[in-house]
Amino acid sequence: xxxxxxxxxxxxxxxxxxxxxxxxxxxxxxxxxxxxxxxxxxxxxxxxxxxxxxxxxxxxxxxxxxxxxxxxxxxxxxxxxxxxxxxxxxxxxxxxxxxxxxxxxxxxxxxxxxxxxxxxxxxxxxxxxxxxxxxxxxxxxxxxxxxxxxxxxxxxxxxxxxxxxxxxxxxxxxxxxxxxxxxxxxxxxxxxx
Amino acid sequence: xxxxxxxxxxxxxxxxxxxxxxxxxxxxxxxxxxxxxxxxxxxxxxxxxxxxxxxxxxxxxxxxxxxxxxxxxxxxxxxxxxxxxxxxxxxxxxxxxxxxxxxxxxxxxxxxxxxxxxxxxxxxxxxxxxxxxxxxxxxxxxxxxxxxxxxxxxxxxxxxxxxxxxxxxxxxxxxxxxxxxxxxxxxxxxxxxxxxxxxxxxxxxxxxxxxxxxxxxxxxxxxxxxxxxxxxxxxxxxxxxxxxxxxxxxxxxxxxxxxxxxxxxxxxxxxxxxxxxxxxxxxxxxxxxxxxxxxxxxxxxxxxxxxxxxxxxxxxxxxxxxxxxxxxxxxxxxxxxxxxxxxxxxxxxxxxxxxxxxxxxxxxxxxxxxxxxxxxxxxxxxxxxxxxxxxxxxxxxxxxxxxxx
Numbered sequence: 001x002x003x004x005x006x007x008x009x010x011x012x013x014x015x016x017x018x019x020x021x022x023x024x025x026x027x028x029x030x031x032x033x034x035x036x037x038x039x040x041x042x043x044x045x046x047x048x049x050x051x052x053x054x055x056x057x058x059x060x061x062x063x064x065x066x067x068x069x070x071x072x073x074x075x076x077x078x079x080x081x082x083x084x085x086x087x088x089x090x091x092x093x094x095x096x097x098x099x100x101x102x103x104x105x106x107x108x109x110x111x112x113x114x115x116x117x118x119x120x121x122x123x124x125x126x127x128x129x130x131x132x133x134x135x136x137x138x139x140x141x142x143x144x145x146x147x148x149x150x151x152x153x154x155x156x157x158x159x160x161x162x163x164x165x166x167x168x169x170x171x172x173x174x175x176x177x178x179x180x181x182x183x184x185x186x187x188x189x190x191x192x193x
Numbered sequence: 194x195x196x197x198x199x200x201x202x203x204x205x206x207x208x209x210x211x212x213x214x215x216x217x218x219x220x221x222x223x224x225x226x227x228x229x230x231x232x233x234x235x236x237x238x239x240x241x242x243x244x245x246x247x248x249x250x251x252x253x254x255x256x257x258x259x260x261x262x263x264x265x266x267x268x269x270x271x272x273x274x275x276x277x278x279x280x281x282x283x284x285x286x287x288x289x290x291x292x293x294x295x296x297x298x299x300x301x302x303x304x305x306x307x308x309x310x311x312x313x314x315x316x317x318x319x320x321x322x323x324x325x326x327x328x329x330x331x332x333x334x335x336x337x338x339x340x341x342x343x344x345x346x347x348x349x350x351x352x353x354x355x356x357x358x359x360x361x362x363x364x365x366x367x368x369x370x371x372x373x374x375x376x377x378x379x380x381x382x383x384x385x386x387x388x389x390x391x392x393x394x395x396x397x398x399x400x401x402x403x404x405x406x407x408x409x410x411x412x413x414x415x416x417x418x419x420x421x422x423x424x425x426x427x428x429x430x431x432x433x434x435x436x437x438x439x440x441x442x443x444x445x446x447x448x449x450x451x452x453x454x455x456x457x458x459x460x461x462x463x464x465x466x467x468x469x470x471x472x473x474x475x476x477x478x479x480x481x482x483x484x485x486x487x488x489x490x491x492x493x494x495x496x497x498x499x500x501x502x503x504x505x506x507x508x509x510x511x512x513x514x515x516x517x518x519x520x521x522x523x524x525x526x527x528x529x530x531x532x533x534x535x536x537x538x539x540x541x542x543x544x545x546x547x548x549x550x551x552x553x554x555x556x557x558x559x560x561x562x563x564x565x566x567x568x569x570x571x572x573x574x575x576x577x578x579x580x581x582x583x584x585x586x587x588x589x590x591x592x593x594x595x596x597x598x
Contacts (some may be wrong), residue, residue, distance in 0.1 A: 048558040051215075101307065
């Protein structure tokens with residue numbers, strides 16, 4: 001009797017670790033917003049800085065460049081500030097935020113049954129088209145984020161919540177740009193696939 | 194008072210571990226909110242699902258309320274947290290480009306990390322795109338560096354730009370956000386295909402109560418800031434460690450290793466009649482948070498000496514400035530009254546009162562400012578001057594600044 005009970009317990013734990021088979025519903029967005037605000041506050045309280053993402057990706061790119069073409073880094077003023085000479089581009093807190101976010105995102109998805117190899121796309125959009133658009137959008141995002149010295153996480157969320165003037169101007173510009181182009185791309189994001 | 198200096202207290206490994214955990218929380222919440230899914234994100238721009246605005250503005254408003262509540266209670270120093278510096282035009286141009294990238298690609302950098310983490314291939318290609326875009330930026334920026342560095346406004350804040358007290362601005366932002374949430378919910382009903390979350394009455398109530406609390410508590414005044422200053426600084430003032438003799442000020446003036454600034458808090462009339470060479474006139478009113486925060490980026494060998502007629506106004510100014518942790522801050526002992534007493538041989542002003550009182554103790558008929566002999570004591574005369582040296586350059590711990598900038 002006891003053996004069966006123990007076996008059941010073990011099976012329960014294995015299935016918990018495997019995660020649910022069916023994707024769980026997403027969290028209430030207002031609750032998620034409040035929790036995200038709390039994470040932001042903990043960050044500001046403990047470290048004086050908010051969150052960010054593009055800065056970390058920037059440093060990863062520069063770190064890779066530093067391994068392949070260090071002489072180029074030492075000749076380019078913008079790159080020198082991050083990785084010139086002895087400097088390690090990865091020795092900065094923003095890199096660890098990015099690392100943590102990936103790991104946290106994975107575990108959250110895993111225990112919610114949402115880790116799945118798939119290409120999320122609109123109705124009538126082929127996988128290859130979606131990949132191409134994702135890459136193109138990402139390239140614009142990457143370029144724009146460095147141009148603006150931050151992305152929606154670093155500027156809008158963090159800077160906006162502590163009332164930075166530039167962050168608010170940036171935020172309006174992002175929404176303006178996206179809404180302006182949205183009409184022309186409406187066929188690409190049709191729900192119901 | 195927060196922000197804590199964890200890097201100095203815990204060392205690099207534990208500091209980065211805590212940061213990693215914070216990042217973990219960030220990733221968890223983003224994924225739970227559904228932001229690993231590009232369809233959910235894009236739906237915002239077709240008014241079908243206001244999830245993006247609800248989460249973003251919900252987070253912005255929540256953090257803003259917590260920060261200003263903590264600041265109001267003296268638990269957090271708003272002037273010491275990272276407020277993204279404003280480069281107005283580059284920020285707007287970059288934002289527009291990002292907006293295009295958002296609706297074309299379906300993510301922003303933070304959310305794409307979460308998509309990548311949950312094996313979404315569209316997320317993977319987006320991240321590869323981001324890395325590529327970043328690479329191209331690095332290669333091209335130096336050719337338009339002047340533009341990229343233009344319209345710099347320093348640590349510009351909404352409250353400074355609007356000329357408002359932040360404890361009023363915060364409730365206004367909350368009310369605007371609540372309006373946007375309500376508007377979004379209406380649009381979702383019109384354009385959306387599924388029922389979406391509505392902000393509950395307790396939620397609205399909580400935001401409003403917090404806003405009113407921020408308003409009532411108010412943003413800390415200079416006196417309140419001084420109450421929260423650490424004991425060490427208060428001791429410096431009590432033990433008169435930060436009062437320097439006139440002779441030492443002369444020595445500092447000729448010391449090439451020191452970047453000296455003398456701020457004089459007397460009236461315009463007093464200043465015009467006589468002031469020390471290279472000193473600048475300042476008023477207590479013009480000692481705004483904006484001005485003092487700029488001094489946080491002074492060079493490490495900057496020494497600031499405050500003076501008044503005697504010591505009263507200089508002490509008030511010292512407390513105000515010190516509450517922002519400005520280092521190498523001193524007061525001229527006895528003020529201008531005592532300076533003129535020590536350097537009597539350099540002038541023939543009539544003594545007209547007790548130099549210890551905050552009233553001019555010398556009659557100065559000619560208003561020739563810093564052209565008096567007593568304004569600039571010659572370097573050779575330093576040899577015969579004796580004083581107890583007090584100035585010691587403090588080593589300022591460098592805190593890692595903003596991440597994305």
